[in-house]
Each structure stands twice: as structure tokens, then as C-alpha cells.
Amino acid sequence: MSEDSHIEFLLSDALARQRAAFEADPHPSLATRRDRLDRIGRLLKDRGPEICAAVSRDFGHRSVHETTMLEIVPLMGALRHTRSHLRRWMKPERRGRSIEFLQLKNTVQYQPLGVIGVMVPWNYPIFLALGPLIDILAAGNRAIIKPSELVPQTSALLSTLIGAYFAPEEVTVIEGGVDVAAAFSAQPFDHLVFTGSTAVGRKVMAAAAANLTPVTLELGGKSPTIVAPDYSHFSAARDIVFGKLMNAGQTCIAPDYVLVEKGRLEQFVSALQAEIVRCYPSQSSAMHYTGIVGERAHRRLVDGLQECRDRGVRLVTADITLPQAGFAIAPTLVIDPPADCRLMEEEIFGPILPIIPYDTLDDAIAFIRARPRPLTLYLFTGRNETRRKVLESTISGNVTVNGTLLHVAQNDLPFGGVGPSGIGAYHGFDGFKRFSHARGIATVRIFNPARLAMPPYGRLTELLAKFMGRI
Ligand code: NAD
Numbered sequence: 001m002s003e004d005s006h007i008e009f010l011l012s013d014a015l016a017r018q019r020a021a022f023e024a025d026p027h028p029s030l031a032t033r034r035d036r037l038d039r040i041g042r043l044l045k046d047r048g049p050e051i052c053a054a055v056s057r058d059f060g061h062r063s064v065h066e067t068t069m070l071e072i073v074p075l076m077g078a079l080r081h082t083r084s085h086l087r088r089w090m091k092p093e094r095r096g097r098s099i100e101f102l103q104l105k106n107t108v109q110y111q112p113l114g115v116i117g118v119m120v121p122w123n124y125p126i127f128l129a130l131g132p133l134i135d136i137l138a139a140g141n142r143a144i145i146k147p148s149e150l151v152p153q154t155s156a157l158l159s160t161l162i163g164a165y166f167a168p169e170e171v172t173v174i175e176g177g178v179d180v181a182a183a184f185s186a187q188p189f190d191h192l193v194f195t196g197s198t199a200v201g202r203k204v205m206a207a208a209a210a211n212l213t214p215v216t217l218e219l220g221g222k223s224p225t226i227v228a229p230d231y232s233h234f235s236a237a238r239d240i241v242f243g244k245l246m247n248a249g250q251t252c253i254a255p256d257y258v259l260v261e262k263g264r265l266e267q268f269v270s271a272l273q274a275e276i277v278r279c280y281p282s283q284s285s286a287m288h289y290t291g292i293v294g295e296r297a298h299r300r301l302v303d304g305l306q307e308c309r310d311r312g313v314r315l316v317t318a319d320i321t322l323p324q325a326g327f328a329i330a331p332t333l334v335i336d337p338p339a340d341c342r343l344m345e346e347e348i349f350g351p352i353l354p355i356i357p358y359d360t361l362d363d364a365i366a367f368i369r370a371r372p373r374p375l376t377l378y379l380f381t382g383r384n385e386t387r388r389k390v391l392e393s394t395i396s397g398n399v400t401v402n403g404t405l406l407h408v409a410q411n412d413l414p415f416g417g418v419g420p421s422g423i424g425a426y427h428g429f430d431g432f433k434r435f436s437h438a439r440g441i442a443t444v445r446i447f448n449p450a451r452l453a454m455p456p457y458g459r460l461t462e463l464l465a466k467f468m469g470r471i
Contacts (some may be wrong), residue, residue, distance in 0.1 A: 007176065007183050011144075014172055015187055018115040018142040021169035027112060028140045030087055036137040037086075039165045040130055044072050047161055047397060051126055051154070058122070058151035060291030060326010064246070070246060071127040074409050078131060081428055089138070089432045095440070100468055105443045110436035112140030114190035117213075119181065119204065121196045122293055123250045123349075124150035128218075129158055129201050132193045133171065135431025137297040141191075142170055146184045149177040150293055153240040172179040181209065189213050191435060195252075196220075197347075198420050204422075207235040216424035216434060220347045220415050222256035223374045225404075226364050226390060227268065228381035229261045237271035239282035240353070241279055243378070245331055245403025248290040250297075256348050257403055259364040262357040264461045269316060269355060271335055276318040276331050291326035292350060298327035304343045313337045361386065365393050373397075373422035378404055397421050 022390050025032070044051070052067040086406025095106040116136045120129045136143045145162065146156035152175075159173035173179065183205040185192065194204045195218040208215050227236045237304060243255050260268045270446060280289050292298045314335040322328035326359070334354040337344055343354055358364040368377070377396035381387055397417035398407040408415055408427075426434045452464055 043165045054153040054157045062290045063288045063321035109439045117189040117192040119194040120144045122150035125154045139435040196366040219422045221421040223376040225258045225378035226257040227260045231380040233268045237275045241275040257354040267356045285320040291328045373419035375417045
């Protein structure tokens with residue numbers, strides 16, 4: 001058997017086994033769903049230290065605190081939230097009816113879709129595999145996960161752990177490189193969740209279209225940050241450094257660049273420098289600062305900086321002690337780079353922060369509106385009028401006002417992109433609905449009003465048409 005047909009066999013066999021199991025239990029009970037969720041919780045609780053160690057090896061270095069706070073803790077929060085609300089979410093939803101249909105009862109039943117494919121990027125390899133899985137299992141589905149080839153130790157561990165806590169008919173992991181990923185996206189899943197770059201997202205959606213498989217695409221892009229003139233630049237610097245340097249900027253919702261009032265540019269740059277050194281003092285920075293995932297990603301960032309240097313752009317590099325292993329890059333501020341440099345044209349995905357000065361808030365808004373709709377928008381302002389103006393004149397997947405990253409940890413907010421930053425949102429009830437079929441059910445109670453409109457037509461039909469056709 002050739003390598004390609006072996007992969008094809010593995011994928012179609014896993015899908016066929018899960019689909020058969022799904023057909024045997026197409027509407028799992030609350031108890032079954034809770035049991036599956038509890039197993040994710042146990043997996044994380046029992047094997048947390050192993051997960052932190054594997055992720056750190058794949059990144060060259062990543063602090064245990066970071067993996068705990070950014071991968072394991074939010075999953076535990078999502079599990080608690082989902083577990084406690086699931087009974088209510090599973091209940092059929094009552095819907096309204098118009099006056100001529102008062103005899104009907106209308107409900108929406110949320111049905112499991114079946115087998116869902118989950119394609120995972122490397123940057124949060126546990127959170128972005130198990131996060132969608134929570135919503136998928138809560139909605140009563142089964143799942144096949146394809147982790148990223150760029151974090152091989154974490155992917156292998158995930159495969160072992162899922163195998164230990166789930167039957168392959170419930171959840172299974174299929175590892176492999178880009179060839180496996182491409183074959184995976186071409187499987188006739190009942191839904192496909194892809195988290196990754198916009199460029200690969202296009203290929204995944206094209207492959208899924210051949211099967212009419214619906215997709216949820218969680219993509220990337222350049223998330224802008226506006227510091228409004230009224231807001232303390234010290235306070236903004238503190239939150240921006242936190243959001244930018246977690247995972248060394250390898251976060252889809254990291255602030256990609258910052259727009260700051262021209263007159264406060266120098267003060268803001270100094271505040272950012274001071275904040276970086278406060279967060280990563282020399283005695284602990286090597287322990288707490290994360291490496292870049294691989295040589296290619298490192299080269300891309302170094303080249304982006306070099307291009308700016310060559311074009312005479314001012315770079316401010318923070319003097320922190322980097323981890324010994326892997327490919328770390330020091331936090332670097334890029335002051336007022338040209339719009340056509342690589343760092344301003346592509347998602348940065350590293351600890352590099354362009355600072356763009358603006359004359360008026362309208363200029364800052366126009367800068368964002370001239371670019372593709374981002375995954376996240378950050379705004380720092382204490383003024384309601386500024387908040388309203390920015391929110392009404394921009395479109396983005398999500399927003400955090402006066403902080404960074406916080407929206408992703410809110411279990412009752414939809415999380416997702418818009419346009420090139422993604423299709424569809426999940427988390428909490430929005431995730432439950434995303435991975436369900438909302439079946440609208442109309443039930444006739446005592447009298448069927450359609451009987452009044454049946455042939456032979458006459459005066460009654462005319463009166464009825466007049467009444468129902470009113471404006
Ligand atoms: P990527 O697009 O390179 O890879 C993601 C997945 O796609 C991997 O599992 C990979 O195996 C697979 N893949 C690669 N080539 C493929 C192909 N030709 N056909 C099908 N699948 C293929 O992304 P990445 O580098 O792992 O992650 C970084 C990107 O992900 C960034 O753009 C980031 O913004 C984005 N991201 C988005 C979110 C979100 O929630 N919106 C979260 C994390 C990361």
C-alpha cells in the first residue's frame with residue numbers, strides 16, 4: 001500500500017468507525033455528555049505536568065506558568081461553565097408564532113451533527129485542540145483531531161492521552177504532516193473546525209467544499225490596538241506588554257501593532273520599555289520568557305526586523321536575558337515603520353511591536369478600516385463617546401476594551417473572526433450551537449389553521465389571504 005493510500009485508509013476507517021458509533025447513539029444523554037467532559041477534566045488534572053514539559057520541549061522553552069495559565073486553566077473554566085449549563089442548553093427552545101398560527105407550538109431542537117474534524121495549530125496546541133472538543137462533545141458529537149506537525153512531542157502526548165481517556169469511537173487523534181492535514185481536510189466530516197493561518201484556511205475551505213462540509217475557520221491577521229488620547233499610557237503599556245509577550249507574541253489575538261497619539265509617542269515607548277523590564281527582570285526572564293517555535297519562524301521574524309533596519313526604521317530592543325535553548329527573540333519595538341514593510345503587511349506572530357503615531361482618533365480609525373477585518377481590536381479609553389465611535393466605525397472578530405486577551409477567557413462570549421480572520425464563532429453556548437443542527441419544529445396542537453386555506457377556494461380563502469397579506 002502506498003503512503004497516500006495508507007493515510008486515506010486510516011482517515012476513512014476512523015471516520016467510518018465514529019460514524020457507525022454515532023448512528024447507534026445519535027442523541028447522547030446529558031449523563032453521557034457530562035462523563036465525556038469530566039474525562040477531559042481528569043486528563044488535564046492528572047497529566048498537567050507532562051503537558052507543560054512536552055510543550056516546553058517543542059518551543060525550545062515555555063514557562064510552566066504560561067502553559068498552565070494559557071492552556072490548562074481556561075479549559076478548566078470552560079469545562080465548569082459547560083457542565084453547569086448543559087442541561088438547559090440541551091432543552092428544546094420555545095419560539096414565538098404569529099397570530100394566524102396560534103394553534104401551533106414552535107420549538108428548536110439542538111441536534112448533534114455527527115463526526116467533527118478538528119485541525120489544530122502549534123501555538124496553543126492543547127487549548128486549541130481541547131477547547132473546540134469541549135463544545136463538540138457537549139453538543140453530543142464525536143471528534144477526530146489532527147494536531148500540528150510543528151509541535152511533535154505535544155502532538156504525540158495528546159494522541160496518547162486521548163487514547164487513554166477516550167474510546168477511538170468517541171475521540172481520536174491522527175498525527176502527521178502537511179500531506180495528512182490536506183487529506184484530513186478532504187474527509188466528508190459533518191463539520192470541520194480549522195484553527196490556523198488565513199492562507200491555509202482558504203485551502204481547507206476549498207477541500208471541505210467538495211463534500212459540502214460546513215466549516216468553522218479560526219484564522220489570524222493583524223489585531224490593532226488604539227491608545228486613545230485620554231488614556232494613561234502607563235496603564236495601556238502594562239496591558240499591551242502582557243498581551244504581546246505571552247507566548248512571545250505567538251498568540252492569534254496578540255496586539256499586532258499599536259496606534260498612539262503623535263505627541264505621546266516617546267512617553268509611550270519609554271513606558272513600554274519600563275514595563276518589559278518589570279515583567280522580565282534579569283533574574284527570572286530566562287525562565288519566564290518563551291522561545292520561538294522553530295528555525296523557520298525565527299528566520300521570518302529576524303528578516304522582518306532586518307528589513308526595517310535596512311530601511312532606516314528605529315528599533316528599540318529590550319535588554320532581557322533570553323532562554324538558552326531554542327530560538328528566542330528579544331522584545332523589540334519598531335517605531336513608525338512604513339506601511340509597505342513586511343512587519344506591517346503580514347501578521348507578526350512574535351515579540352515585535354510596531355508603534356504607529358496618529359494625529360487624530362479619526363486617522364487611527366481610518367488606518368484600521370483601510371486594512372482587512374481583524375480577529376481582535378483593542379481599545380484603551382475611559383470615554384464612552386470614544387468607545388462608541390470606535391466600536392461603531394470598525395469591524396473585528398472580538399474586542400477587549402482597556403485590557404488585552406480577556407475576551408477569549410469569557411465563557412459566555414462568542415469567540416471568532418470575521419472576513420479574512422475567520423468564519424463562525426464558538427465557546428460556551430455559542431460553541432454548543434455551532435456544533436449542533438438547530439432543527440425548527442412546528443407542532444399542530446388541536447386545530448390545523450392550514451385547513452382554512454385548502455381548496456376548493458372561495459370567499460374564506462380571499463378573506464384569509466387579505467388578512468395574512470396585510471402590512
Ligand atoms: P497553519 O495554517 O500553518 O497550520 C494549521 C494547521 O493546518 C496544522 O495542523 C497544519 O498541519 C495544517 N496544514 C498545513 N498545511 C495544510 C494544507 N495545505 N492543507 C490542510 N492543512 C494544512 O497555522 P500555524 O502556523 O500552525 O498557526 C499560526 C496561525 O494560526 C496564525 O495565523 C494565527 O493567527 C492562527 N491562529 C488563529 C487562532 C484563532 O483562534 N483564530 C488561534 C491560534 C492561531
